[in-house]
Amino acid sequence: MSSNRAVAYKGPGKVEVVDIDYPTFELKDGPGVNPANVGRQLPHAAILKVATTNICGSDQHMVRGRTTAPEGLILGHEITGEVVETGPGVEFIKEGDLCSVPFNISCGRCANCKKGRTEICLNVNPDRPGSAYGYVDMGGWVGGQAEYVLVPYADWNLLRFPDKDQALEKILDLTMLSDIFPTGYHGAVSAGVGPGSSVYIAGAGPVGLAAAVGAQLLGAAVVIVADMVAERLGAAQAFGCETIDVSQEDPREGIARILGTEEVDCGVDAVGFEARGHGQGAGEAPATVLNSLMSITKAGGALGIPGLYVTGDPGGIDDAAKEGSLSLRLGLGWAKSLSFTTGQCPVMRYHRQLMEAILHDKVQIASAVNATSISLDDAPEGYAEFDSGVAKKFVIDPHGVTKLTA
Template sequence: MSSNRAVAYKGAGKVEVVDIDYPGYELKDGPGVNPANIGRKLPHGAILKVVTTNICGSDQHMVRGRTTAPEGLVLGHEITGEVIDVGPGVEFIKTGDLVSVPFNISCGRCVNCKIGRTEICLNVNPDRPGSAYGYVDMGGWVGGQAEYVLVPYADWNLLKFPDKDQALEKILDLTMLSDIFPTGYHGAVTAGVGPGSSVYIAGAGPVGLAAAVGAQLLGAAVVIVADMQEDRLASARAFGCETINVAEQDPREQIARILGREEVDCGVDAVGFEAKGHGHDAKEAPATVLNTLMDVTKAGGALGIPGLYVTGDPGGVDEAAKEGSLSLRLGLGWAKALGFMTGQCPVMRYHRPLMEAILHDRVHIADAVNATVISLDDAPRGYAEFDKGAAKKFVIDPHGTTGLATAS
């Protein structure tokens, strides 16, 4: 039996690299595993040697202690890897394939999967529709910030790269297909971005920057990115975005300066439930982003909301926030007839065309999000720097495959 090492949540503010079981074709008991999933047979699964696995802002919410994640949970839902073994029920995926893993775990068999709503699969999580690797309340599937990971329903879930050598040359772009590139793109699509659009994107973290790249790919005329950290805004300006520092500037006034009018066509929330208010000494105010987006988006426009909102937040600013209740100006949204789209991104809807855009040099998402490769042992450092607001997307390389890991 081979060994396996992984990044595990060890309590608020703490992660460790630990020894875990090598994956097999049965879901075992462990931190966060739903009892109804224990013993589940996985003949349709494949075991991957992880090539790259990224630290996500959603992981950071758990590590900050802002969810009900149990200690010991193995983290990581952004996974790219090489297939090294397949179960007896796998027909098309082969050993040696280099693949991207959608962070949504889906069965391909239920009514939601059959209509393309893979983010709310009905058969993989006994708690609720939808599942993901290494994430709280998502069924207990083992995370991929590890040396090896199991992917269920491999023929359905895995996106095979057509040329392995070409894929390895572009691995820092392709690693973003598991989550943030489709997620940001989904935010832009559901906001209605199209040729000639103006769009306001709240948040210049990796998902916000991916949404900005997606908006440009969709033909937006003006992409405005707002954040409170100047180095993140500099990343947005580097690929042609307008920016607003909401710690210092009023969004409406700055939109008017940029566009000559105070409202945009479309809005994207890439911040989520840990949002702060505006101004120098802003405190956490989780409804701020959504209310601002309703204010600055034109009547009849739409909001794409890929930013994460949760049903349980132990660190919420008040009792309402602790259960995910926010003080939204819904009357304003109703009066302006705004559309809202929330929830996880259905990655499989987008990852193949976005892969083609990467392979044919139409987009360079790794540069836009400042992809920074680190070793598995350096994962705790990556989490600590990301928590401090580093303008980077940390990519963990557990086996040194890329040869690009930075020293600690």
Template structure:
């Protein structure tokens, strides 16, 4: 049996690369595994040799200690890999296939999956609808920031790349299909972005940058990106976005300077529950409802707001007791008065990943360049997490077997 190494949460602010079990076609007990899932047989699964696996802002929330994640939880839900073993019930994948894995695990059998709502599958997480690899309260499926990973319901979940050599040549782009590219795209589609739209995207982290690239792909006329981090705003500006530094104050006035009017057609919240107030100094303290309220302020009446940014039901480090349970002071009356539409929740990756794959393979988008994809070794994961936490304008891609460098 092969050995395996993975990135594990080691307490607030810390991750460690440790020896972990090589995947078998059964879900075993371990940190974060729901007891009702222990022993679950996975004859429909495959074992992947991980080619690329990315550090995500959602992982960073856990590593900061902002969730109830247990120590020892193996992290990582953005997985691209090569099939090295398949279960007896896998019909349409073969050993050697190179595949992208949606971060949300779906059975393909329940009502929600059959309706295309793969982000809220009813059968993979005993706690609630929806599941993901390596994430707190998501059923306990082991994370993919590792050398090898198990993927259940593989015929349904995995997206096979049609040509291995072509895929490896674009692997830094294709690895974004597991999460942030579809997630950013979903935020824009939910917000009604189309040809000629004006768009405001809050957050210039990887999801915000992916949303900005998606807005361009969808035909937006002007894409405005707001953040407190100048380096990340410079990254957004590098591919044609209009940057707004919210450290300078409310984005409404800056939007008016760009557009001539203080409102946009569509808004995307790519920040989530660790949002900070607008303005410099003490004004930039954590204020988790800030982005949602500003979105309602700057989105025109009749517009829509996509919310791919993560919001949680349990946040031990929140600024007040209400926020610790996910209860925020939202100006819902403003949204109601302006007839806004809101779309929240996990992106149903399978709705988008195949057409986005084609857009990458046929050079319609350069998503790796937009998010500044930066490969690092698995053993350097802790340094990647630390740099990302400090606001580095990079999307760190872990390369567990050195295959990205060789490509």
């Protein structure tokens, strides 16, 4: 049996590369595993040799100690890999297939999956609808920042790349299909972005930049990206976005400077619950982004909210924030007849089309988010650097795949 190494959360501000068990076709007990999932037999699963696995801003929330994640949790929900073994119930996925793994774990059998709502599958997480690899309160499925990972319901979940050699040449783009590209695109779609739209995207991290790329694919006339980090705003400018530094300029004033009017057609929250207030030296104010989006989005518009919000935040600024309760101006949203779309992105709704856009050179998502390959051993340094606000998307490469294709 092969060995396996992975990135583990070891407490606030600390991750380590540790030895873990090689995957088997049974879900075993471990940090974060729901007791009702222990011993679950997985004949429908596949074992993947991880090609690339990305560090996500959602992982950073856990590593900062801003969730109830248990120490020892194996991290990583953005996974691309080669199938090395399949269970007896797998019919269509074969050994040697190079595949993208949607971060949503779904069964393909329940009522929600049959409606395309794979982000709220009813059968994979005993705690609540919806699940993911290596994430707090998501059922305890082992994360993919590892050398090898198990993917349940492989025939359903895995997106096989049609040409393995072509896929390897574009691996830094295709690795974004597991989460941030569909998630950003979903934010733009659910905000109602279409040809000729003006859209304001709060946050120039990887998901915000992916939302901006998605808005451009959807035909937006003007994409405005707001952030407080100059390097991240520069990344958005590099592929044609307008920008607002909200540490220096009020969003409405910035929009007026760019558009000649103080409102946009569509708004996207790519920040989430650790949002800060606007202005120089502003501290944490978790409702800031949502309230500002309601203010600057035209009546009858929509807000896409791919930014993460949690039900338990030990580091929240007050008792309300610690349980995910925010002071929202819901009356303003009601008065303007705004629509809201929250929750995980249903990755399978978009990933095949976005794969085709990548393979046919219609989009360069790796360049837009500054994909930066690092080794598994360098993952702790990658987490620390990402947390400092750099304009990079760190891609962990456990087996040197990106070096072979560079």
